Each structure stands twice: as C-alpha cells, then as structure tokens.
Amino acid sequence: MKLHFSRKQLIIPYALFMVLFVALPLLFIVFYAFTNRTTGAFSFDNFIRFFTSSTSMSNLLISIGIAALTTIFCLLLAYPIAFILARSNMKKKHVLLMLFVLPMWINFVLRINALREFLGLTGMLGQANFFNTILGMVYDFFPFMVLPLYTTLIKMDKSLIEAATDLGAGPVTTFFKVTLPLSMPGIISGVTMVFLPSMTNYVITDSLGLGQITIIGKLIEECFGTRNDWNLGSAISLVLLLIVFVTMLATGGFKEEENGSRGAGIW
Amino acid sequence: MSEKIIEFIGVSKTYGKTLAVENVNFYVNKGEFITFLGPSGCGKTTTLRMIAGFEMPSEGQILLGGRDITALPPHKRPINTVFQRYALFPHLDVYDNIAFGLKLKKARVVLEDEDGNRIERFEKLTRDEIAEKVQNALKIVDLEGFEDRNISTLSGGQQQRVAIARAIVNEPEILLLDEPLGALDLKMRKEMQLELKEMHRKLGITFIYVTHDQEEALTMSDTVIVMKDGNIQQIGTPMDVYNEPKNVFVADFIGESNILSGLMTDKFKVKFAGQTFDCVDDFAKNEYVDVVVRPEDIIMTDAVGGQLVGSVTSSIFKGMHYEMTVMVGKNEFTVQSTEERKAGETIGLNIAPDAIHIMAKEFTVNKFDGYVTKKNTVVFGDGEYEADVTQLYPGSTLDEEGYLVTKNGEKIDLTDVDVSVEVSLKDVDIDDSIEEANAVGSIISIIYKGDHYQVIVRTENEEDYVLDTEYLWNENDTVGVRIPSNKIRLTLKPEAQQK
Numbered sequence: 198m199k200l201h202f203s204r205k206q207l208i209i210p211y212a213l214f215m216v217l218f219v220a221l222p223l224l225f226i227v228f229y230a231f232t233n234r235t236t237g238a239f240s241f242d243n244f245i246r247f248f249t250s251s252t253s254m255s256n257l258l259i260s261i262g263i264a265a266l267t268t269i270f271c272l273l274l275a276y277p278i279a280f281i282l283a284r285s286n287m288k289k290k291h292v293l294l295m296l297f298v299l300p301m302w303i304n305f306v307l308r309i310n311a312l313r314e315f316l317g318l319t320g321m322l323g324q325a326n327f328f329n330t331i332l333g334m335v336y337d338f339f340p341f342m343v344l345p346l347y348t349t350l351i352k353m354d355k356s357l358i359e360a361a362t363d364l365g366a367g368p369v370t371t372f373f374k375v376t377l378p379l380s381m382p383g384i385i386s387g388v389t390m391v392f393l394p395s396m397t398n399y400v401i402t403d404s405l406g407l408g409q410i411t412i413i414g415k416l417i418e419e420c421f422g423t424r425n426d427w428n429l430g431s432a433i434s435l436v437l438l439l440i441v442f443v444t445m446l447a448t449g450g451f452k453e454e455e456n457g458s459r460g461a462g463i464w
Numbered sequence: 465m466s467e468k469i470i471e472f473i474g475v476s477k478t479y480g481k482t483l484a485v486e487n488v489n490f491y492v493n494k495g496e497f498i499t500f501l502g503p504s505g506c507g508k509t510t511t512l513r514m515i516a517g518f519e520m521p522s523e524g525q526i527l528l529g530g531r532d533i534t535a536l537p538p539h540k541r542p543i544n545t546v547f548q549r550y551a552l553f554p555h556l557d558v559y560d561n562i563a564f565g566l567k568l569k570k571a572r573v574v575l576e577d578e579d580g581n582r583i584e585r586f587e588k589l590t591r592d593e594i595a596e597k598v599q600n601a602l603k604i605v606d607l608e609g610f611e612d613r614n615i616s617t618l619s620g621g622q623q624q625r626v627a628i629a630r631a632i633v634n635e636p637e638i639l640l641l642d643e644p645l646g647a648l649d650l651k652m653r654k655e656m657q658l659e660l661k662e663m664h665r666k667l668g669i670t671f672i673y674v675t676h677d678q679e680e681a682l683t684m685s686d687t688v689i690v691m692k693d694g695n696i697q698q699i700g701t702p703m704d705v706y707n708e709p710k711n712v713f714v715a716d717f718i719g720e721s722n723i724l725s726g727l728m729t730d731k732f733k734v735k736f737a738g739q740t741f742d743c744v745d746d747f748a749k750n751e752y753v754d755v756v757v758r759p760e761d762i763i764m765t766d767a768v769g770g771q772l773v774g775s776v777t778s779s780i781f782k783g784m785h786y787e788m789t790v791m792v793g794k795n796e797f798t799v800q801s802t803e804e805r806k807a808g809e810t811i812g813l814n815i816a817p818d819a820i821h822i823m824a825k826e827f828t829v830n831k832f833d834g835y836v837t838k839k840n841t842v843v844f845g846d847g848e849y850e851a852d853v854t855q856l857y858p859g860s861t862l863d864e865e866g867y868l869v870t871k872n873g874e875k876i877d878l879t880d881v882d883v884s885v886e887v888s889l890k891d892v893d894i895d896d897s898i899e900e901a902n903a904v905g906s907i908i909s910i911i912y913k914g915d916h917y918q919v920i921v922r923t924e925n926e927e928d929y930v931l932d933t934e935y936l937w938n939e940n941d942t943v944g945v946r947i948p949s950n951k952i953r954l955t956l957k958p959e960a961q962q963k
Binding site: 354359360361362363366370374379381 | 516517518537538539543544545547548549551552553554555564565568569630631634
C-alpha cells in the first residue's frame with residue numbers, strides 16, 4: 198500500500214516542532230515575565246525591578262557597548278578580507294576563505310580557553326578585562342561576519358563595477374557609490390549575526406574578563422541559576438527580544454528581498 | 465576630410481595562452497556608426513572592451529583623436545558604454561541611474577573676476593542642470609515620467625532604454641554598444657534598431673556597435689568590420705561587405721551564399737559547376753579560385769535556355785520568397801525567388817557576370833614546419849607521421865640502420881633535420897577514432913562549397929589542418945587527423961640544405 202500525503206499533511210511535523218519548541222517556551226517566558234515572583238499574580242513588577250536597578254541598567258549598557266565594538270571591529274576586519282578574496286582571480290580562494298572560517302568548526306569553549314591560556318602567557322589576562330573580552334568576542338564572531346560579506350561580494354555583477362568606472366567614477370567613488378551599497382544585505386546579515394549574540398555571550402566575559410564584566414546574558418543566567426528568580430530572568434529575556442526585534446526592523450531584516458534575492462541572507 | 469577619432473595600431477590581446485585579438489589595425493571616423501560583426505569568440509567584444517578601457521592591450525596602441533590612451537583607465541575616457549545585460553544599478557532608481565555620471569562630472573567654467581581676469585574652474589553640475597539633462601535623456605529614449613521607478617520593475621526594453629539614457633546623458637564622444645539588443649524579442653529589436661539609428665543621427669556622436677547579427681549590422685552601420693578568430697576579415701560599407709565579400713568567410717557569414725570552387729579559364733572567364741561563365745573580376749588565367757553567388761542573384765529559366773541545368777530537390781516558402789535547392793550535377797545551389805519551382809522540376813539557372821564574385825582561394829595547400837625523427841618519421845602539425853624521407857634527396861635510399869644513402873653513396877643521418885611539409889587539402893583525412901590518429905584536433909570552421917565541405921581542424925597547440933571532405937561534420941567535433949604517407953610532400957629547409 199502506498200502512503201499518500203497531501204501538502205497540508207506535510208506541515209504537521211513542522212507545526213508540532215514550532216509549537217513545542219518555539220511557541221510554548223515563549224508563552225512560558227511571557228507568563229513568568231508578567232507574574233509576581235511571590236504572589237504569582239499578574240504584574241509589571243519584574244520590568245520595574247529591571248529598569249529601576251542601576252546595576253541592571255549599567256549591565257545593559259555595557260552589553261550594548263561590547264556588542265557594538267565587537268561588531269565594528271569584526272566589520273572593519275572582515276570587509277577588506279572578503280573584498281580582496283571576492284575580487285582576486287586566485288584559483289584556490291575558497292580554500293583561503295575556509296581557513297578564515299575554520300575556527301567556527303572547533304568547539305567554542307575550547308577556543309576561548311586557548312585564548313585565555315595565551316593571554317595568561319603574555320601576562321595580559323586580568324590586566325585589561327574589557328580589552329580581552331572584546332578580543333575574544335571579535336575572535337569568536339569573526340567568521341560570522343566574513344561569510345555573508347564574501348557571499349554578497351562574490352555574487353555581485355562585475356559589470357556594475359565596470360559601469361560605474363565607465364560613467365567616470367574612480368576606484369574610491371566606485372566603492373562607496375556602488376560596491377558598498379550593493380553589499381548592504383551582507384553587512385546587515387553579518388551585523389545581526391554578530392551584534393545580538395555578542396550581547397549575551399557570557400562565557401567570554403567569564404573566561405577572558407575574569408567575571409569582572411557582567412553582560413546582560415550573564416544576568417539572565419544568574420536569575421535562572423544562582424538567584425532562582427525566573428520571573429526577572431524572563432522579563433530581561435523579553436526586553437532583549439524587543440531589542441532584537443527593533444534592530445531587525447531598523448536594519449530592514451524583515452523586508453522581503455526585493456531584486457531577486459541577492460543571496461547574502463543567511464537569515 | 466573626416467577626422468579619425470579612434471585608431472588601433474597593431475593591437476593584440478592575449479589571455480594566458482589564448483589569443484583573443486591578433487594584430488588589429490583600424491580607425492573610426494568621427495560621427496561614424498561602425499559595427500564589429502562576427503561569430504562569438506571572434507574578438508569583437510574584447511576589441512570594444514579595449515576601447516572602453518576595461519581591458520588593456522597586450523601589444524599595440526590605441527589612439528583617441530590622435531592621443532595615446534592605451535593606458536588610460538576607463539573613468540578618464542570620454543567614452544560611455546551600453547552593456548550587454550544593461551548593468552543598471554539595482555540600488556538606484558531610474559533618475560539616479562541616469563544621473564550617476566552627471567553627478568561625478570566636473571564642467572569647465574570660465575568666470576571673470578572684478579578686475580576682468582578670466583578664471584577657469586572645474587565645477588560640479590548644479591542640481592538643476594543635472595535634472596534638466598536627465599529629463600532630456602529620458603525624452604530621447606522615450607521614458608518620460610519613469611524617474612522614480614525602481615529598476616527591477618522595468619521590462620527588458622525599458623531597462624535597455626535606461627541603459628542608453630545613462631550613457632548618452634554624459635555626452636560622450638563615443639558611445640559603445642555591446643550587443644545591446646540581444647535580449648529583446650524580434651519585433652522590439654527591429655524597432656530599437658531604427659531608434660538607435662535615429663538617435664545616432666540626432667546626437668551626431670560616434671557609435672561603435674558590436675553584434676553577431678549580420679542583419680543588424682547591415683541595417684544600422686556606416687561601416688562594418690567583420691572579424692573572425694581575433695582577426696579583421698574585411699572593413700567596408702554594408703554594401704561592400706555584402707556585394708564584394710573579401711573572402712569565403714565573409715561571404716558565408718553575411719547573407720546566404722553559394723560558394724563553389726572554380727578555375728579561371730581565361731581573362732574574365734571562370735569555370736565552375738561544369739560551365740564557363742563571364743565574370744567581372746580579374747584573376748590570372750589557370751588560377752583556382754572561390755566563386756560566390758548570392759541565392760537571389762540566380763535567375764531561373766526553362767531547362768533549355770539555362771547556362772546550368774539542374775533539378776529542384778526542395779522548395780520552401782519563406783514569406784518574402786521561395787527558397788529552392790537545385791542540384792546541378794554534384795553541385796548544390798540555393799536559389800531565392802518570388803516564383804516557385806516545385807521539387808522534381810528540371811530547370812535552367814542563369815547567372816549574370818556581375819553576380820559572380822570571385823576571390824582568391826584562402827587555402828590551397830596545408831603548409832607546416834616539421835622535423836625528421838630518429839625513426840625517419842616526420843613530426844609536424846602537432847602529430848607524428850610516416851612519410852617518405854627519401855624524397856628529400858632525389859634518387860636516395862634508406863639502409864637497414866636508418867641512414868639515408870644518396871645516389872652518390874653519401875650516408876646522411878636525417879635525425880632532427882628541419883623540413884617544410886605540404887599536404888593537399890584533399891589528402892587530409894579525419895575520422896572519429898582519435899586513439900590511433902596522427903594528430904587530434906577539433907573542428908573550428910565548416911564552409912559548404914557546392915559539392916564538398918571545407919573543414920578546418922585546430923589542434924591543441926593551435927596548428928590548423930584545412931581539408932576538403934564530402935562528409936558533414938559538426939563544429940567543435942573532436943576528430944583524429946590522418947595523412948597517407950605517400951601524400952606528404954617534404955622539402956629541405958634552406959638552412960638544412962646548406963649542411
């Protein structure tokens with residue numbers, strides 16, 4: 198006997214997955230975020246606690262600061278490399294690209310520990326916690342910036358560059374008026390993949406910042422762990438979600454790709 | 465006297481080992497509409513890209529109005545290009561695409577200060593100036609009101625027009641067009657052809673056009689440059705290249721042709737397809753020539769009154785005319801006429817003297833440089849052949865050890881002796897079995913010559929074999945080359961003779 202599936206039936210496993218692992222957990226978070234820790238009644242208590250605590254607020258600001266710096270450094274480092282690789286006529290350039298991306302395949306905790314050992318050897322560890330944290334973040338998230346940039350740049354129609362020079366634009370003008378705007382999808386995709394995760398990656402602040410720097414991710418971890426305050430933890434998570442949502446909206450991450458998808462969206 | 469705007473002097477372009485353009489010389493007059501015509505891979509696009517500045521010649525010079533611009537980057541040349549696939553900027557709307565070049569442009573402004581001194585300055589165009597020029601360009605390409613449209617919402621034809629507007633708005637001295645109509649449908653293409661021609665007339669600037677479409681080239685151009693294999697085959701007006709093709713390739717590529725082998729039997733007399741015809745081209749008596757007759761120049765008569773008599777084998781209605789295939793003995797003629805003759809009919813064919821175009825045979829014999837090996841075989845044309853080396857010294861023989869013994873009893877070791885090799889076009893055989901062949905190559909050209917095909921086989925190291933065959937092969941077929949040993953004519957090279 199043959200099994201027949203209609204298109205509608207095929208959606209069942211995915212719908213189940215979505216309900217179990219996306220919708221339900223989100224509902225739990227919303228539930229905890231909006232209930233009082235002791236009474237269990239509906240309240241905005243948790244949000245008020247978060248936004249009125251000066252330590253929480255400074256943690257949030259530090260997180261944003263670290264994430265912003267990480268993103269900027271990643272972008273400044275990755276763009277030239279992606280650009281040169283995409284433009285070169287080298288035959289084995291994807292091998293070179295792979296070397297840049299290779300660290301992604303090595304366990305992240307191991308890499309950070311290795312970096313920690315290295316910093317210890319040079320005597321840097323404990324001397325400049327903020328710098329070390331940024332260094333670790335850039336090291337860790339760099340491949341996530343290179344890949345989308347490279348994919349956009351390699352797919353860019355070379356005749357557009359020729360058209361720009363043909364119309365009188367020198368190399369610099371061509372870059373800023375054509376190459377850069379056209380690689381925006383790659384930049385956005387890289388920025389979202391670096392900025393948001395680096396706000397919460399407390400493993401790096403713990404290892405390289407020796408726990409002296411508390412970022413928002415650490416705060417959430419503490420709430421659910423040592424402080425056993427699920428309500429506050431959920432509320433902070435929701436705030437973070439809102440930040441994600443707003444940044445996506447601002448960078449146009451929700452926009453339907455207009456001209457036949459330039460393909461950089463890993464999203 | 466017209467003024468040369470672009471001149472190529474001995475320009476070659478190589479990519480690695482392959483030669484894209486080979487020692488090309490030509491010039492373009494100011495205000496001319498010139499077209500590079502040829503099959504794909506003939507070097508026409510490379511030539512255009514060298515004019516634009518996207519490619520640098522490997523050798524030679526490019527002059528613009530007498531000034532050497534060989535090394536000038538594209539953004540400094542007063543030349544704009546309409547790209548094959550338009551290359552419009554997807555992140556800009558129609559207005560900004562067209563204004564792209566204008567915004568970068570600096571115009572020379574001459575001012576007078578209070579003391580009456582003239583000051584020259586380069587100033588960017590003002591916003592209003594740009595807007596006005598963009599409006600004008602949109603008007604020329606018939607796209608008024610499209611300023612704010614997104615590029616991706618435009619049809620192919622509209623994108624084409626934006627691409628043209630973007631180029632002409634900069635008022636270049638030369639407009640380059642790289643197969644700009646290739647992506648459009650037939651009707652649209654015909655319309656755009658006329659519009660481009662009209663635009664050329666109105667703007668008065670030089671148009672340099674690239675196409676593989678011979679009809680397009682003939683319709684629009686003042687001058688056509690026919691290219692093949694990186695070489696210029698003919699430069700002339702559309703009338704010239706159609707009516708007086710310089711060689712068989714041009715005749716075959718432009719329009720339809722009957723190409724036949726002929727022999728000059730006397731002054732202004734040529735014999736082909738078994739008959740002698742009067743002709744107007746002057747060639748030496750007894751010279752073998754190629755004869756080209758256009759299908760529309762053959763007049764059909766009754767069997768009795770015809771110079772040639774043959775039977776119609778097929779007849780096809782082509783809209784404007786009928787196209788008949790007529791077999792005259794072993795020769796096949798294509799005839800176009802508004803009246804139809806049915807298949808099976810026996811008819812006569814007449815050809816007027818001025819409809820017979822005679823050209824020197826491009827290939828009469830294969831010539832190679834070769835050398836003799838230890839085994840007394842000969843290496844030439846990318847292969848090793850058995851050949852009779854005793855013909856190098858009349859009356860000589862080979863002894864058991866492989867030495868050549870001349871008729872005077874002198875012993876000669878022929879190893880590594882350089883020889884000239886000649887093989888007639890009829891004596892080169894090709895077939896599908898490449899394993900045991902003497903040389904292997906692929907077919908790069910096939911021209912039908914009435915009763916046989918002339919095929920050119922090119923080996924990996926760019927050695928060409930030209931051969932006549934009755935069998936039809938396909939271009940790009942890989943074939944094995946064989947030559948019977950008694951058909952290889954060897955002569956000593958002059959320097960070898962002195963030894």
